[in-house]
Amino acid sequence: MEETISLGEIFAVIKKRLLLIVALVVAAALISAGVSYFVLTPTYESSSQFIVNQSDKDAKTPYDENNIRTNVELINTYNVIIKSPAILDEVIDELNLSLSTQQLQDKLEVSSAEDSQVVTVTATDADPQMATEMANTTVQVFQKQIPDLMNVDNVKILSEAQTKADPSPVSPRPLLNIAIAIVLGAMVGVGLAFLLEYLDNTIKSENDIEKRLDIPVLGVVSHMEDSDIKIDHSRQAQRRVRSGMNAQKESI
Template sequence: MEETISLKEIFGVIKKRFMLIVAFVLGAALIAAVFSYFIITPQYESRSQFIVNQSQQDPNMAYNINDIRTNVELINTYNAIMESPRILDEVIEELGLDYSAGTLSSKIKVSSEQNSQVVNVTVTDPNPALATQIANTTVKVFQDTIPDIMNVDNVKILSAAEMAENPLAVSPKPLLNIAIALVLGGMIGVGLAFLLEYLDNTIRTEDDVEKELGLPVLGVISTMTTEDLRQGRMPMHQQSRVKRGGFSGAQKKTV
């Protein structure tokens, strides 16, 4: 049998479990803030650029589109060479780094725009000054080494990496992390609220009896406390039933 849920029931579940949902949202935001500000190490980024030019043996030779296409195709080769141990081992030795070539390679990203002869070398490190040194040294070592590897001399440094006066960390991004955590916390909280509601098969009202058993409710028998009897009072919901010809009492029991 297919069951449907109305919009009213959805809001009812959210209202009933509202504090649970809020707890998940605030908890997720708090965890994200703690990780972003106190646990995750800030990372700084520095970038250097070089340009690949075609060497001209004859200064009177015209520069054509095929030369540019050749240079662009060579960039992919240059990218792989720059991240190879041949280059990185020399960078490690020159800067006296306590890194392996693999660790240093994970800090370096070499990229270029499509059909562009400009290559960007981006280095990420917790130390902004060291990131700048690695970027510049990597490009310089590559420029000095590439003629021996490929017998070409067409790499020119376009712009060296420079450390800003007040460098800003590129990661983590606390506000973004907290915003994501708020959304995820809300989704988990709402999902858990509906799961708990689905698993809750407690019968509390006459409507629950009719819905679960498919039987009509003939009336309710209520239990009155000693204090109610002593004061001779009746709860409001029972008084309304008496006026409609129903049964009286303080606490309802369904029959």
């Protein structure tokens, strides 16, 4: 027989295990806050931009659609070259970084908007000043090396990365992490509440008997507490006196 659960039963289960759900939500929020504020290292990012433009020798040549399309297509190649060892090894040497090429690659992100000639190089580091220096040095080395690598001179620095007076970390984001932890804690708490309710096979009411044994309930024996029984002391005294008199009569 297929069993269904009503909306009232759902709220009843949640109400019954509300303390458990709240405890899990609070625990998740506290753990997330502790990890975000005291465990994870804040990281900062800084960005530098360059534009893929005409070379100096072609500066007097008017732009046409083919030139622009060629520059845009070159950007995909430039995005690969700028994160290659040929560029990053020199960046590591100039900044005296104790990083491998792969580690520096992981700290750099190269992006460009669709059909745009502007490329953005973003560096991420625990030190905001170092992030700025990595972004600027990478673009400068790339601009210097690209004529030898591609036999073109069409890279111009559009804007250099700068360190703000009061930089804000891009990660971690404590408030976002706490909000996600609260939602996950609530989901786990509700799921655990229904799991415990499903595993609880004790009989609590006559409805449980009907569902499990598939037989009707003929009667119910009520449970009485001591406070439900009212004792009449005067009647008890009279009964004792009567029982005493009857005992004397029988002895005579």
